[in-house]
Amino acid sequence: MDRRGRNLSGWPWFKRLDWQRLAIGLAGVALAIGLWMFLTPAAPVPARLQPPLAPRAVGALGRIEPLVRVVRLAPAAALEPARVEQLRVEEGERLQVGQVVAVLDNRERLEAALQVAGEKVQIAQARLAQVRAGAKAGEVAAQRATIARLNAELAGEIQARRAEIARLTAEWRFSLSERRRNALLSAEGAISASASDSRALAVDTARERLAEAEAAFDQNRRSREAQIREAQATLLRITEVRPVDVRLARAELDNALASARQARSELALAFVRTPKAGRVLKIHTRAGERVGERGIAEVGDTDRMAVVAEVYQSDISRVRVGQQATITGEGFTGELEGDVVRVGLSVSAQSVLASRPGADSDRKVVEVRVRLTPASSRRAAGLTNHQVEARIRL
Numbered sequence: 001m002d003r004r005g006r007n008l009s010g011w012p013w014f015k016r017l018d019w020q021r022l023a024i025g026l027a028g029v030a031l032a033i034g035l036w037m038f039l040t041p042a043a044p045v046p047a048r049l050q051p052p053l054a055p056r057a058v059g060a061l062g063r064i065e066p067l068v069r070v071v072r073l074a075p076a077a078a079l080e081p082a083r084v085e086q087l088r089v090e091e092g093e094r095l096q097v098g099q100v101v102a103v104l105d106n107r108e109r110l111e112a113a114l115q116v117a118g119e120k121v122q123i124a125q126a127r128l129a130q131v132r133a134g135a136k137a138g139e140v141a142a143q144r145a146t147i148a149r150l151n152a153e154l155a156g157e158i159q160a161r162r163a164e165i166a167r168l169t170a171e172w173r174f175s176l177s178e179r180r181r182n183a184l185l186s187a188e189g190a191i192s193a194s195a196s197d198s199r200a201l202a203v204d205t206a207r208e209r210l211a212e213a214e215a216a217f218d219q220n221r222r223s224r225e226a227q228i229r230e231a232q233a234t235l236l237r238i239t240e241v242r243p244v245d246v247r248l249a250r251a252e253l254d255n256a257l258a259s260a261r262q263a264r265s266e267l268a269l270a271f272v273r274t275p276k277a278g279r280v281l282k283i284h285t286r287a288g289e290r291v292g293e294r295g296i297a298e299v300g301d302t303d304r305m306a307v308v309a310e311v312y313q314s315d316i317s318r319v320r321v322g323q324q325a326t327i328t329g330e331g332f333t334g335e336l337e338g339d340v341v342r343v344g345l346s347v348s349a350q351s352v353l354a355s356r357p358g359a360d361s362d363r364k365v366v367e368v369r370v371r372l373t374p375a376s377s378r379r380a381a382g383l384t385n386h387q388v389e390a391r392i393r394l
Helices: 021-038 107-133 137-188 193-239 241-267 375-380
Strands: 056-067 072-074 084-087 102-104 271-273 277-282 297-300 305-312 323-326 334-345 364-372 387-393
Touching: 056 364, 102 107, 102 297, 107 241, 137 193, 193 334, 271 305, 305 323, 305 334, 305 387, 323 364, 364 375
Parallel strands: none
Antiparallel strands: 056 305, 056 387, 072 297, 084 102, 102 271, 277 297, 305 364, 323 334, 323 387, 334 364
């Protein structure tokens, strides 16, 4: 029975509870739940609800190589295919600028061609000197002697002919006077007519002989004078230095000199030299072998090393010159340090591939060049083309 006299035996069991004890129990439960929630750390927010964190570095695969790119030494294209006659270096050897790395098998032929070209130059030089000097002194003296002889012969013949003409003139005059005297004697009857006619014939004969002598004298004089003029012309020709002959001889000399320079240049190509100082990284062709597509040897300056990192095109916008980079790899312990010195300007296919299975081999990348510090360069000097991983700090 309750206070009102009602019978509570038929009520549900909770109606028969003590309300004061129930309130105290509920308060205890609420206090326990509060303490449990206060002491238990909050559950993490699902990742899809968290704001993305900005990456602090860009990772990329790369390779080690000299800071100044590797030079592949090979013969000139004009001499290919060529065979190595002598190999004068070994792998790891340090080279100076212009040092001979290899000698090709066409050296002897090119040396002979240079010798022939040099001899042609000497011949052309002698020819030019001869043209400038004119005829030989002996030839000039001989020709002058010929002219003097012809003049002397002409003078002697003139004197002889004149003497003969004078004699024939005297004979003609004597026969003429005899004819006049015989004509007077014939008129007086002192001599016969036949004797007078004989004297007249003698006059005619003397006159004809005189005329023949004068004609022969004139003809001989003109002939000798012509010989003298011809000899003088020959002397002038052999002593004259014509500008056209000098120009022709000079052109022949220039042509010979050009041929010699070409032969010397071709001979220089038979000696394969390094255009830069560095170390022989790899030899591809030995003595007796024909030079292939890879050339004879690879030379690089290993005192200054770099890493060519292939950064994905999606990350390249965050890379800048001057950013620091950390390099790791299996060929050395610890890390290498460097800084970005160049960011490529073109996108290409990835050439350094990851070794893990299923790696994407068709990613598009941009080459970023990282210059190693001096200490890191010394550690990486013998690791050209070694594959590494680069982390560029943003």
